């Protein structure tokens with residue numbers, strides 16, 4: 001069986017690893033082999049951010065293995081075959097990284113490190129502005145209770161923070177460390193409790209622009225925002241407005257409407273914003289290849305793999 005391959009940024013290592021792990025398959029490198037190979041009968045693809053022409057000569061592709069947890073970019077691909085099944089990564093080592101990222105942001109806000117950074121830059125020894133607040137009094141809300149959101153929640157709860165997750169459908173936890181609420185009707189009450197809000201939603205029609213002025217106003221004054229979801233979850237000028245009014249005290253942002261973040265973007269120099277370049281949780285080659293190889297074998301056996309995307313829901 002042949003599989004068409006394109007993963008943005010791969011220097012050849014990933015391609016080689018897939019070839020080693022799937023010796024009974026022909027893995028066709030779209031970048032270097034598309035003009036010399038007949039792509040017409042290929043039925044599967046492994047992708048991360050494929051170019052616009054990727055599917056042009058492969059009309060029979062019916063299974064797409066996404067080398068990512070988020071599938072917004074592949075779902076928006078203009079050439080994606082209408083009935084193709086998309087299978088995404090689930091965790092694959094990203095949840096632990098994401099939990100560390102969120103913990104960093106939560107500690108930054110809870111221990112008021114923003115005030116310390118500014119004071120240090122002015123060589124000021126300021127004790128009075130820094131208040132002792134218990135973790136138990138710092139409520140963290142997580143938008144999304146999926147593969148990543150739930151592990152983030154567990155890690156924060158183990159560090160003493162009261163944590164509540166918001167999801168689309170009801171979820172029962174097997175412990176009482178983390179509470180869960182769901183649905184649009186629960187969102188307002190949920191937001192009122194969040195001193196720190198972490199966005200780990202997939203980008204869908206329903207979640208695009210969710211982090212806007214209306215949402216910020218429902219948070220307690222001075223809330224802190226952590227967004228490692230997707231840039232299009234957030235209205236960037238609404239965030240600047242909420243920071244200016246003090247409604248939001250600061251933000252840790254990993255994703256942006258335009259990536260890389262343009263050099264003249266106001267976020268770069270904002271004293272209350274910490275920027276990371278879409279690295280909160282990276283796809284780890286070994287774990288991700290293992291998961292995709294397992295999914296390919298599962299599909300070829302005729303069984304149902306983990307991580308099938310519901311295209312109508314958008315995740």
Ligand code: NDP
Pocket residue numbers: 069070071090091094143144145146147148149166167168169170171183200201202203204206207228229230254255278279280281282315
């Ligand atoms: P999952 O699909 O496992 O979880 C998504 C969660 O969001 C689910 O709990 C789901 O609810 C909830 N959700 C979806 N739509 C809605 C809605 N309309 N209202 C309320 N809740 C909703 O995703 P992952 O946890 O694996 O990943 C989340 C996102 O993290 C990815 O889509 C990607 O955008 C981002 N990401 C960012 C990375 C980075 O480095 N910055 C790395 C990896 C991922 P339900 O449980 O009811 O289905």
Ligand code: OXD
Pocket residue numbers: 067068069070071281282283
């Ligand atoms: C992902 C990402 O979705 O890295 O996997 O953003």
